[in-house]
Amino acid sequence: MNDTAQQDRVLIFDTTLRDGEQSPGATMTHDEKLEIAGMLDEMGVDIIEAGFPIASEGDFRAVSEIAKNAKNSRICGLARANFADIDRCWEAVKHAEKNRIHTFIGTSELHRAIPNLTMDEMADKIHETVSHARNLCENVQWSPMDATRTEWDYLCRVIEIAIKAGATTINIPDTVGYTAPVESADLIKRLIETVPGADEVIFATHCHNDLGMATANSLAAVEGGARQIECTINGLGERAGNTALEEVVMALKVRNDIMPWHTGIDTRKLMQISRRVATVSGFPVQFNKAIVGKNAFAHESGIHQDGMLKNKETFEIMRPEDVGLSGTSLPLGKHSGRAALRDKLEHLGFEVGDNQLKDVFVRFKDLADRKKEVLDDDLIALMRVGGDDENDALKLVSMKVVCGTGGQAEATVEMEIDGKDISATAFGDGPVDATFKAIRDLHPNQARLQLYQVHAVTEGMDAQATVSVRVEEDGMVVTGQSADTDTVVSSAKAYINALNRLVVRRAKMGEGVDAKEISYRDVT
Ligand SMILES: CC(=O)SCCNC(=O)CCNC(=O)[C@H](O)C(C)(C)COP(=O)(O)OP(=O)(O)OC[C@H]1O[C@@H](n2cnc3c(N)ncnc32)[C@H](O)[C@@H]1OP(=O)(O)O
Ligand SMILES: CC(C)C(=O)C(=O)O
Numbered sequence: 011m012n013d014t015a016q017q018d019r020v021l022i023f024d025t026t027l028r029d030g031e032q033s034p035g036a037t038m039t040h041d042e043k044l045e046i047a048g049m050l051d052e053m054g055v056d057i058i059e060a061g062f063p064i065a066s067e068g069d070f071r072a073v074s075e076i077a078k079n080a081k082n083s084r085i086c087g088l089a090r091a092n093f094a095d096i097d098r099c100w101e102a103v104k105h106a107e108k109n110r111i112h113t114f115i116g117t118s119e120l121h122r123a124i125p126n127l128t129m130d131e132m133a134d135k136i137h138e139t140v141s142h143a144r145n146l147c148e149n150v151q152w153s154p155m156d157a158t159r160t161e162w163d164y165l166c167r168v169i170e171i172a173i174k175a176g177a178t179t180i181n182i183p184d185t186v187g188y189t190a191p192v193e194s195a196d197l198i199k200r201l202i203e204t205v206p207g208a209d210e211v212i213f214a215t216h217c218h219n220d221l222g223m224a225t226a227n228s229l230a231a232v233e234g235g236a237r238q239i240e241c242t243i244n245g246l247g248e249r250a251g252n253t254a255l256e257e258v259v260m261a262l263k264v265r266n267d268i269m270p271w272h273t274g275i276d277t278r279k280l281m282q283i284s285r286r287v288a289t290v291s292g293f294p295v296q297f298n299k300a301i302v303g304k305n306a307f308a309h310e311s312g313i314h315q316d317g318m319l320k321n322k323e324t325f326e327i328m329r330p331e332d333v334g335l336s337g338t339s340l341p342l343g344k345h346s347g348r349a350a351l352r353d354k355l356e357h358l359g360f361e362v363g364d365n366q367l368k369d370v371f372v373r374f375k376d377l378a379d380r381k382k383e384v385l386d387d388d389l390i391a392l393m394r395v396g397g398d399d400e401n402d403a404l405k406l407v408s409m410k411v412v413c414g415t416g417g418q419a420e421a422t423v424e425m426e427i428d429g430k431d432i433s434a435t436a437f438g439d440g441p442v443d444a445t446f447k448a449i450r451d452l453h454p455n456q457a458r459l460q461l462y463q464v465h466a467v468t469e470g471m472d473a474q475a476t477v478s479v480r481v482e483e484d485g486m487v488v489t490g491q492s493a494d495t496d497t498v499v500s501s502a503k504a505y506i507n508a509l510n511r512l513v514v515r516r517a518k519m520g521e522g523v524d525a526k527e528i529s530y531r532d533v534t
């Protein structure tokens with residue numbers, strides 16, 4: 011056997027730069043390929059399929075350069091079953107200390123029809139091309155493309171020819187993602203048992219994900235005796251993609267109890283390379299993608315968050331640190347509960363008692379109903395701004411605003427003032443002006459607006475707006491604040507908040523307290 015004689019070691023053959031790049035639209039630049047190859051090498055990938063050297067001048071240059079830069083990985087190039095492809099491939103990979111020529115031909119009936127070769131003609135071609143490759147390079151991989159749809163007898167025959175011609179790795183591609191786990195394991199097992207010379211080579215598995223079974227099929231192939239998995243970062247590749255490297259590697263690590271094989275991958279580098287490949291290929295990783303998706307280690311629902319805070323193993327089977335994340339994330343949203351809210355507030359530096367938590371939780375749920383995710387800044391705003399006080403003299407009950415390009419804005423505001431519900435409609439230069447006028451109609455006052463400021467707490471269309479309103483009346487200056495996903499509602503609440511503070515100040519002065527001595531705390 012080449013590369014490794016250890017029966018419990020599975021080689022990782024990464025083809026992100028060849029099969030991965032074949033995804034329509036995933037083309038990477040020369041420098042990006044070099045960078046990804048460097049990361050794969052550093053992560054412990056055993057073999058990097060760096061490209062298809064005859065495909066273009068650019069591919070040839072990239073494979074050659076990657077071969078020159080390689081430190082630990084074996085560098086491989088792809089070649090069709092002809093001398094020109096194989097020669098070109100060798101010219102590129104020969105610079106690497108450890109190199110490989112990977113040559114292939116489609117062996118199923120459907121694929122034999124493409125070059126229009128009979129079974130015998132194809133067998134001869136395989137013999138002469140693998141022999142040619144082996145004369146150039148001591149490490150040769152041969153693939154019967156569409157192996158999983160190739161007639162059993164013919165598959166055994168051509169594999170035997172390739173081994174006799176000098177192939178050191180026999181790769182069994184499930185080119186169109188057709189096989190299923192039981193079949194995948196059985197195919198490799200029977201080939202190893204049947205084909206003469208099979209015990210002298212490494213069998214590899216190369217699965218596509220057309221039916222979403224690539225990872226399962228690859229692991230089953232290992233169960234059957236394969237000792238090389240061909241895969242790509244993020245599962246990039248033709249059509250529905252290839253087997254995802256991060257999935258097979260982590261599956262072997264986490265379930266080593268039932269799959270007793272290991273790889274040489276430093277799993278802590280998985281997240282970093284996944285993000286880089288997503289960026290350079292332009293293929294974003296789906297949020298719920300296993301291992302490297304944004305939500306793979308995130309829990310929003312209250313019951314899960316409570317469980318995670320009590321014991322991480324309740325809802326996580328691997329440590330986020332093992333794939334290169336700093337930790338679990340407990341994003342707050344409409345499904346979250348008090349345990350996670352308290353934990354988050356404590357992390358943000360807010361000590362909250364049970365009563366305060368109860369109050370904040372009500373306002374948090376109200377905000378979460380309107381906002382996809384409640385971010386740290388939203389919570390800070392929620393804590394700083396405070397909620398309605400039961401004792402407030404003025405309360406906003408509801409409001410409706412009509413505004414646009416055709417004339418003045420119209421606001422109808424309903425308020426509870428000293429226990430009574432009253433409403434008023436007013437017009438103004440824009441929705442905020444109309445709203446403030448309606449509030450003034452309901453609660454006549456001489457307060458002069460000194461400052462009106464809007465600040466978006468977070469990014470996005472559903473971001474909260476924090477509004478500050480400073481008013482002055484008879485030398486008393488107070489500031490009201492509010493936060494809401496609706497800027498005009500936030501403005502109304504901030505204005506009413508300021509007016510409530512004035513009411514409190516006036517009342518305190520009536521009790522003989524000097525207005526200047528009333529602290530901020532007294533009026534919140
Ligand atoms: C399952 C896989 O992933 S296979 C790899 C697929 N990857 C790629 O095709 C990407 C790189 N490919 C290319 O850049 C081009 O296809 C090239 C440069 C290789 C060839 O380009 P062209 O000469 O214009 O041929 P074209 O792509 O139109 O057709 C493919 C030719 O290769 C032949 N061919 C296909 N596979 C093989 C093979 N394994 N061995 C020998 N010949 C093959 C076809 O029969 C066809 O030959 P023909 O032109 O005599 O009919
Ligand atoms: C070239 C071969 C190995 C391939 O990518 C496939 O069959 O899917």
Ligand SMILES: [Mg+2]
Binds near residue numbers: 029183216
């Ligand atoms: Mg493929």
